[in-house]
Amino acid sequence: MTAYLLTVGDEILIGQITDTNSAWMAQQLNLQGIRIAGKSSVGDVHPSIIEAMDYAWSKADLVLVTGGLGATKDDITKKAIAEYFGVEMVFHDETWKRLQYFFKKLGKTPNEMNKNGCFMPQNAEILTNDRGLAPAMWFEKGGKVMVSMPGVPYEMMHLMTDRVLPRLKKSFPVSPVVHRTLMTAGEGETGLAALLSDFEDALPNNIKLAYLPAFNQVRLRLTATGSDETALNKQIDIEKAKMETIVSKFVYGYDDEPLAKAIGRMLVDKKMTLATAESCTGGYLSAQLTANAGSSAYFKGGVIAYHNDLKTNLLGVQTATLDEHGAVSEATVREMVQGALHATSADIAIAVSGIAGPGGGSATKPVGTIWVAVGNQTHTRVAHLTIDRGRNRNVEYAANVALNLVRVFLLATEKDVILRGTE
Amino acid sequence: MTAYLLTVGDEILIGQITDTNSAWMAQQLNLQGIRIAGKSSVGDVHPSIIEAMDYAWSKADLVLVTGGLGATKDDITKKAIAEYFGVEMVFHDETWKRLQYFFKKLGKTPNEMNKNGCFMPQNAEILTNDRGLAPAMWFEKGGKVMVSMPGVPYEMMHLMTDRVLPRLKKSFPVSPVVHRTLMTAGEGETGLAALLSDFEDALPNNIKLAYLPAFNQVRLRLTATGSDETALNKQIDIEKAKMETIVSKFVYGYDDEPLAKAIGRMLVDKKMTLATAESCTGGYLSAQLTANAGSSAYFKGGVIAYHNDLKTNLLGVQTATLDEHGAVSEATVREMVQGALHATSADIAIAVSGIAGPGGGSATKPVGTIWVAVGNQTHTRVAHLTIDRGRNRNVEYAANVALNLVRVFLLATEKDVILRGTE
Secondary structure, three states: OEEEEEEEOHHHHOOOOOOOHHHHHHHHHHHOOOEEEEEEEEOOOHHHHHHHHHHHHHHOOEEEEEOOOOHHHOOHHHHHHHHHHOOOEEEOHHHHHHHHHHHHHOOOOOOHHHHHOOEEEOOOEEEOOOOOOOOEEEEEEOOEEEEEEOOOHHHHHHHHHHHHHHHHHHHOOOOOEEEEEEEEEOOOHHHHHHHHHHHHHOOOOOEEEEEEEEOOEEEEEEEEEOOOHHHHHHHHHHHHHHHHHHOHHHEEEEOOOOHHHHHHHHHHHHOOOEEEEEOOOOOHHHHHHHOOOOHHHOEEEEEEOOOHHHHHHHHOOOHHHHHHHOOOOHHHHHHHHHHHHHHHOOOEEEEEEEOOOOOOOOOOOOOOOEEEEEEOOOOEEEEEEOOOOOHHHHHHHHHHHHHHHHHHHHHHHHOOOOOOOOO | OEEEEEEEOHHHHOOOOOOOHHHHHHHHHHHOOOEEEEEEEEOOOHHHHHHHHHHHHHHOOEEEEEOOOOHHHOOHHHHHHHHHHOOOEEEOHHHHHHHHHHHHHOOOOOOHHHHHOOEEEOOOEEEOOOOOOOOEEEEEEOOEEEEEEOOOHHHHHHHHHHHHHHHHHHHOOOOOEEEEEEEEEOOOHHHHHHHHHHHHHOOOOOEEEEEEEEOOEEEEEEEEEOOOHHHHHHHHHHHHHHHHHHOHHHEEEEOOOOHHHHHHHHHHHHOOOEEEEEOOOOOHHHHHHHOOOOHHHOEEEEEEOOOHHHHHHOOOOOHHHHHHHOOOOHHHHHHHHHHHHHHHOOOEEEEEEEOOOOOOOOOOOOOOOEEEEEEOOOOEEEEEEOOOOOHHHHHHHHHHHHHHHHHHHHHHHHOOOOOOOOO
């Protein structure tokens, strides 16, 4: 089964918004074994939409249209679909009732324009939207399907997950596809591929391995296709276990879990708390940790010691250390770790100090020089980065390395590995 | 003149990467007065690329193709273009020389595959890429143009800015288009539109106003078209001045400047420094401030007081205040401001405390309740937010409100407005 993604809206064509929907939808469809034949965007122009629908319809079994629904958009997609399928618009009473209910909850009354928005193409099967006013619409013709959804990501994700994908599975039973994803950190795609080369060669024909690299992290995704889902699950679990053994020291989690979240999980398990002492990352590292709900269970807080005064006054870094080694040095990040532990009473602290750039570099410490340390009261691990990727990328990279260092530190503690100085 | 954007690559169709190139390219082209007729993506499949090129070519005067260039991609786009235009591939000596030079700098030697990558379609005009190995290619036929570029954003942006757009202006002199953008904060699109209603109605026919809303910020963009660029600039500057007068208290900068950067500029002007005391924003606010190069000139640092212990120990918030009013309260953020000023010796401090969610809410303080305060040693301004938009959006919104409050605080100081308590 193949799908084509069509987005409707001037706001995409003038570059006002970045289309993040397509990537998410493509991922979800791929996980169901549905290949994306292509995707395109058109503006809010009736004939262009009709033409784009026709093109999409010719390219795939399933066309997913987002955008161009809702009162302010003048329901341009809805009218185009009605014309494309040659049907009338009819008043949809249930949508009107839901709309009245929503407005009542907000203490408002729907107006004539809102009521007009409840007309739907006659052949549409309406899929209720629990996160907004505009429902999704499902059309079938000649064994093909077109689905139209609002473009708001929050609403689209709900409609895809809870309405469209289950409906698809019911109407078009595809061959079972099962996945297992290992989340890894600390080794690049090439390094992992070298380790997994024999494993990959020995994989059964119906199982494929994909490397999905991100910044200092690689997702390893196994995909198995076949006819018997129970047998497939058994088979893929065996391969997953083999793979995990080979790359075990880089695996931090499963199923798209962010590294910061995995660290939170480890800390909760160990009933330990974490603190940060950030210089060049300027809050970015802590923001990654606190982006996850429930982070207050393990994250105590931290100090952003951007100015050296704060390194001294709030983190107790010695003036002599700063004078002798500089703020960007192993000695300084080690003292920052101890200072953060002392200031916050956390069990573990992370410190980062570096030259994010573009200014501030020197011959001995060029832009991109970054020191990271993770430690408790007795042991510390440090990492030293030296590659300049531009200010924002340097910060992101340093934060990622720091998070992985926490993971390694926690694992080493777990395995009773004796940590000495710089390891 | 119209353009069509075509992206080539399986990585987009499987949702591995989000296409951020298109939005950026669309913006740049719109600024030149070039309208985007549509955009589409195809996988790394030769016949699909040819077909997509043909479709794009039929839709616009200019087709911009990104992706599918470079050794690892097997130069699939290049071959498709050669076939599409019916030309041979010829060895391009200059590209080969540049490639050898790049490799030498890295202490490496190019291999046979690298050399094969230097074959280019015979009719291509080669546009040198200073940020990578694959150049851009420019093709003309029957008054239309197709340009192919690598998909790496950093390389594409350089090629568009320094090669393609100047080349376009030379070959296709379009009518002059001039723009003026005001960056505003603190008022929504609807509120600004109401203020600017008369102004907008009175605008000359050749000048349009666009509202480009982001989170708690709105860009107001005037676009003027005509035949005489000097006259246009004069004309648009008059309208810009009128518009700025009407919405002056919301204007913080020009030309896409981020709010955090504008605040940095204001602080540098006043020779003042800033510190943060973050609870629910967890580092996100500071990360916005430090995302701008040169922020160490005015940002001293701050305390992320996620746990109440840190509010007390590092920021001197009184236990009695926390007990009586709670961590999420006006009284607490006021004490956090004073604590941050004391801990960092900054001239101004920002404090944020709230319930980001999804957990932690109560009947009296539901998720989304956030207090923000900005102050110096004698005066403080506070803001109270009460809308839940989901954890991450709550954090972003709070940070944006906090930044705008700094701006208002600095302006009020400037204008000798007497600040009393909560204003």
